[in-house]
Amino acid sequence: MNIKAHLYIITLLLFTSSLFSQEQLLQSGPMVGYSAYREVGLWVQTTKSATVHFEYYDLDSPSKVYQSDKLTTAKSEGFTAKIPIEFLEPGKKYGYSVFINGKKIEIGHKLQFQTKELWQWRKNPPDFSFVSGSCFYVNEPVYDRPGTPYGDEPITIFNSILSKSPDFMVWLGDNTYLREADWDSRSGIYHRYTHDRSVKELQPLLGSVHHYAIWDDHEYGINDASRTYQLKDVTLKAFNDFWFNPIPGTPERGISHTFQWSDAEFFMLDNRWFKVEKEMNDSSYKTILGKEQIDWFIESLSQSLATFKFVAIGGQFISNSAAYENYAVLPVERQMIIDRIVENGITGVIFLTGDRHFSEVSVEKPEGFYPIYDFTISPFTSGAGGPRTETNTKRIAGSLIERTRNFAKFNIVGEKKERKIQVEYFNAKGESLYKMEIKAEELKPVK
Numbered sequence: 152m153n154i155k156a157h158l159y160i161i162t163l164l165l166f167t168s169s170l171f172s173q174e175q176l177l178q179s180g181p182m183v184g185y186s187a188y189r190e191v192g193l194w195v196q197t198t199k200s201a202t203v204h205f206e207y208y209d210l211d212s213p214s215k216v217y218q219s220d221k222l223t224t225a226k227s228e229g230f231t232a233k234i235p236i237e238f239l240e241p242g243k244k245y246g247y248s249v250f251i252n253g254k255k256i257e258i259g260h261k262l263q264f265q266t267k268e269l270w271q272w273r274k275n276p277p278d279f280s281f282v283s284g285s286c287f288y289v290n291e292p293v294y295d296r297p298g299t300p301y302g303d304e305p306i307t308i309f310n311s312i313l314s315k316s317p318d319f320m321v322w323l324g325d326n327t328y329l330r331e332a333d334w335d336s337r338s339g340i341y342h343r344y345t346h347d348r349s350v351k352e353l354q355p356l357l358g359s360v361h362h363y364a365i366w367d368d369h370e371y372g373i374n375d376a377s378r379t380y381q382l383k384d385v386t387l388k389a390f391n392d393f394w395f396n397p398i399p400g401t402p403e404r405g406i407s408h409t410f411q412w413s414d415a416e417f418f419m420l421d422n423r424w425f426k427v428e429k430e431m432n433d434s435s436y437k438t439i440l441g442k443e444q445i446d447w448f449i450e451s452l453s454q455s456l457a458t459f460k461f462v463a464i465g466g467q468f469i470s471n472s473a474a475y476e477n478y479a480v481l482p483v484e485r486q487m488i489i490d491r492i493v494e495n496g497i498t499g500v501i502f503l504t505g506d507r508h509f510s511e512v513s514v515e516k517p518e519g520f521y522p523i524y525d526f527t528i529s530p531f532t533s534g535a536g537g538p539r540t541e542t543n544t545k546r547i548a549g550s551l552i553e554r555t556r557n558f559a560k561f562n563i564v565g566e567k568k569e570r571k572i573q574v575e576y577f578n579a580k581g582e583s584l585y586k587m588e589i590k591a592e593e594l595k596p597v598k
Contacts (some may be wrong), residue, residue, distance in 0.1 A: 174256060174257070175198060176197050176198055176199065176201050176251045176252065176256075177195070177196075177197065177198070177249070177251060177256050178196040178197055178198045178230065178345065178348075178349055179195075179196045179345070179348040179349040179354070179357075180194055180195040180196055180249070180348075180354070180357055180358070181193055181194060181195040181205070181247075181249045181258075181262065181357065181358055182194040182195070182357035182358065182362060182395070183263075183264045183357070183358065183359065183360060183361045183362065184233070184361065184362060184363075184394070184395025184396065185361065185363065185395060185396060185397040185410065186264065186265060186266060186267055186319070186361045186412075187266065187267060187397065188241040188266055188267050188269055189237070189238060189239050189240070189241065189266065190235055190236060190237050190238075190239060190266075191235075191236050191239065191245075191264045191265075191266060191361070192233060192234070192235055192236070192395035192397075193205050193219070193233075193234050193235075193236055193247065193249075193264070193395070194231065194232065194233050194234075194393075194394075194395045195231070195232050195249055196224070196229065196230055196231045196232070196345065196348065196349075196393075197224045197230045197232070197251060198230065199224075199230060200223060200224055200225060200226070200230065201223070201224055201230075201251050201252050202221055202222070202223045202224075202251070202252055202253070203221070203222055203223075203224060203232045203234070203249065203250065203251050204218060204219050204220065204221040204222070204234070204249075204250050205218070205219040205234060205236065205247050205248065205249055205250070206218050206219070206247065206248045206250065206255075207219070207236060207245045207246065207247035207248075207264075208245060208246055208247075209240070209243055209244075209245055210243075210244045210245060210246055210263075211243070213246065219234050219236055220234055222234055228392045229341045229344065229345060229389065229392050229393065231392045231393060233392075233395050236264070239266050240266065241266050241267060241268055241269040242266060242267070242268035242269060243265065243266050244263060244264070244265045245263065245264050245265070245266075246262060246263055247262050247263070247264065248262065249262070258354075258358065260354065260355035260358055260359070261355070261358060261359045262358045262359060263358070263359040264359070264361065265318070265361070267411075267412065267413075268413070270413070275566045275567045276413045276414035276458070276567060276570065277413045278413075278562070278563060278564040278565070279318045279412055279413050279415075279562075279563055280315075280316070280317045280318055280560060280561060280562045280563070281317050281318060281319045281320060281321055281412070281560070281561050282312050282315060282317040282319075282320045282321075282360075282558055282559065282560050282561075283320065283321040283322075283323055283463075283503050283526075283528050283558070283559055283561065284322070284323060284505065284528040284529065284530070284531050284557070284558040284559060285322070285323035285324050285325050285326070285367070285465070285504075285505020285506060285528060285529045285530065285531065286324075286325040286505060286506070286508060286529045286530030286531055286532070286533040287322075287325065287326050287327060287328075287347065287530075287531045287532050287533065288301055288302040288303075288325075288328045288530070288532050288533035288534070289302050289306075289327075289328075289346065289347045289350055289532065290302040290304060291330075291346060294330045294331075294332045294333070295330070301533060301534045302532050302533060302534075303532040303533075303556055303579065305352070306350060306352040306353075306532055307352070307579050307580060308531055308532060308556055308558060308579040309352050309353050309355070309356045310352065310355070310356075311558075311577060311578075311579060311580060311581035312356055312360075312558055313355055313356045313359075313360065314581055315560050315577070315581070317360055317560060318360070318361065318412070319360060319361035319362065319363060319412065320356070320360055320361070320362050320363070321363050321364075321417065321461075321463055321503060322362065322363070322364035322365070322394075323365060323367070323463055323464075323465065323503055323504065323505035323506075323528060323529075324364075324365050324366050324367025324368075324369075324370070324422075324465035324505050324506065325366075325367045325368070325369040325370065325465070325505060325506060325529075325530075325533070326347075326364055326366065326370055327343055327344055327347040327348075327369065327370045328343070328347075328369045328370070328533070329343050329369060329370060329372065329373070329386075330343065334372055334373050334382065335382070336382075337382070337385050340382070340385055340386055340389050341389060343370075344370075344389050344392075344393045348393060362394070362395070363394075363396055363397075363410060363417065363419065364390075364394045364396065364419075365406060365407075365419045365420065365421065365463050365464070365465065366386075366390055366406055366421070366423060366465070367422065367423070367465030367466070367505065367506055368423060368465070368476075370386065370389075370390065371383065371386050371390075371423040371424075372386055372423070375428075375476060376423060376426075377423070377426040377427060377428045378423070378424060378425055378426055378427060379428075380423075383423075383424065384402065387400050387401075387402070387405075387406070387424075390406060396408055396410075396419070397410050400421075404421075404444075405421030405423070405424030405425065405444070406419070406421045406424070407419060407420050407421040407444055407447070407448075409451060411457065413563065414457055414458040414459070414563075414567075414570065415457050415458065415459040415460070415461060415563055416455045416457035416459075416460050416461070417461045417462075417463060418448060418451060418452065418460065418461065418462045418463065419463045420440060420444065420448060420462065420463060420464040421440070421444065422439050422440060422464050422465045422466060422476075423465070424441075425438065425439075425440060425441030425443070425444055426438065426439050426440075426441075427441075437481060437484075438481070438484060439466075439478060439481060439484065440464075440484075440488075445484075445487075445488060445491075448462075448488075449488070449491045449492070449495065449497075452492065452495070452497045452500065453495045453497055455497075457499065458499055458570050458591050459499045459501060459563065459570070459572065459591065459594070460497070460498075460499045460500050460501065461501050461502075461503055462500060462501065462502045462503065463502075463503045463504075464502065464503075464504055465504065465505060465506050466478060466504060466505075466506045466507075467479075467504045467506065467507060467513070467525060467527050468485065468502045468504055468525050469502060469513035469514065469515045469523060469524070469525030469545050470511075470513045470525065470527070470543040470545055470546070471543060471544055471545050472538070472541040472542060472543040474538075474541045475506075475507075476506065489515060489517060489523070492523070493517050493519075493520050493596075496596055498521075498594055498595045498596070499591065499594040499595075500523055500594070501523070501524050501525075501526070501572070501589075501594070502523070502524065502525040502526065503525075503526055503528070504525055504526070504527045504528070505527065505528055505529045505530075506527075506529060507527055507529050507538075508529050508530045508533060508534060508535055508536045509527075509529060509535065509536055509537050509538060509551065509552060509553040509554070510526075510527050510528050510529055510550075510551070510552040510553075510555075510557055510559070510576060510585075511527050511538075511543065511546050511547075511550050511551045511552065512524060512525070512526055512527070512546070512547045512550035512574075512585075512587065513525040513527065513543060513545040513546050513547070514545055514547055515545060519596065519597050520596050520597065521593060521594050521595055521596060521597065522593070522594075524589065525545075526559060526574065528557065528558060528559045528576070529557075530556055530557075531556060531558065532556060533556075535553070535554050535555055535556050535557075536553065536554060537551075537553030537554055538551070538553065547587075549585065550585055550587075552576055552584050552585060555578050555579075555584065556578065556579045557576055557577060557578050557579070557584060558576070558577055559574060559575065559576045559577070560574070560575050560577065561573070561574055562574075562575075565591075569590075569591075570590075570591040571588055571589060571590045571591060572588065572589045572591075573586070573588050574586060574587050574588070574589070
């Protein structure tokens with residue numbers, strides 16, 4: 152073999168080794184976070200400290216490529232990077248690439264994001280769709296409880312979700328499951344987040360669908376955890392590091408926030424940070440959301456101009472079965488919230504809930520008011536069960552989905568005065584299980 156051939160082989164090996172080493176630096180993602188009119192959030196995780204950035208382009212003008220700011224990942228953030236992509240144009244779709252230490256990472260699936268469309272005073276509200284659900288458990292036998300695996304294998308549900316082409320996804324809590332070996336240390340918490348976010352079947356969905364999230368007990372802390380969980384500051388930081396909501400959680404507010412999409416607004420509530428499970432003399436009282444959050448929530452609902460006001464909370468709200476952590480275990484607080492919605496004449500309120508490992512649609516019918524629906528959607532991959540001996544008299548006949556992993560898609564369609572929601576539940580294979588339709592006119596107080 153001549154010298155040129157030797158040099159060619161050495162160069163090829165060095166180039167291949169370089170590419171391989173760069174690919175090894177990608178732990179999970181990239182993921183598309185929030186969307187605004189002029190900005191979106193992009194997220195990625197590396198295996199160790201590395202400098203990351205994104206390149207992106209308008210799909211209508213792919214030859215003009217822009218570059219994001221650069222950020223060096225650090226152990227203190229779980230080697231995650233959250234980079235806002237700024238000064239975009241409304242109503243556009245963009246392709247993007249991720250670079251680690253200056254090298255483009257080859258991703259085997261579509262990477263795309265979109266900005267919200269500027270429609271007010273110009274046209275009818277744009278149609279859109281989103282997927283929602285809860286309870287994402289990933290098996291890891293060394294830390295799992297002995298016996299039959301609790302999580303679904305193989306994981307097929309995320310391919311099915313992606314095939315429905317939603318604009319975004321609302322995660323309703325229990326988005327990861329801290330184990331006994333995880334919840335008493337920072338390293339355990341970050342291990343669990345990293346392990347579950349790295350599932351290969353999840354990556355295509357992360358890369359091209361926008362994601363918004365709340366939490367429930369299993370990523371907040373121990374099972375049924377309340378405000379007393381001693382590492383809640385650590386899990387709050389982990390939640391902020393691994394999700395790119397439009398507003399990060401804070402110790403004052405927990406993870407509650409709102410966001411808008413077209414003529415809908417989403418009220419993302421925190422049922423853990425302020426939860427009090429036991430009254431202590433007169434210094435505290437049992438609550439799930441806490442007075443300050445409830446006041447903020449009702450005031451925010453009252454000021455919203457949205458046609459549909461989706462309320463995301465971990466446990467069931469409308470069900471009157473006082474089981475586990477359903478809001479029915481605190482009937483006075485539950486009724487107070489309903490009464491304040493009615494008294495303020497707030498239109499278009501719909502609850503999105505998870506937690507239960509089965510799905511159903513419940514409805515409350517206050518006198519002289521409109522039906523308030525609660526779409527419970529659970530589970531994605533964790534153990535699927537049923538309501539057992541519970542009696543929920545608020546359940547809509549035929550809506551119960553039990554012992555089946557599932558998700559729901561919401562299509563919001565129609566001209567401004569004829570808006571409606573088309574809801575359809577699917578199993579992990581993407582097969583239809585149950586569907587219904589609600590017109591905006593049906594979500595207004597009776598005149």
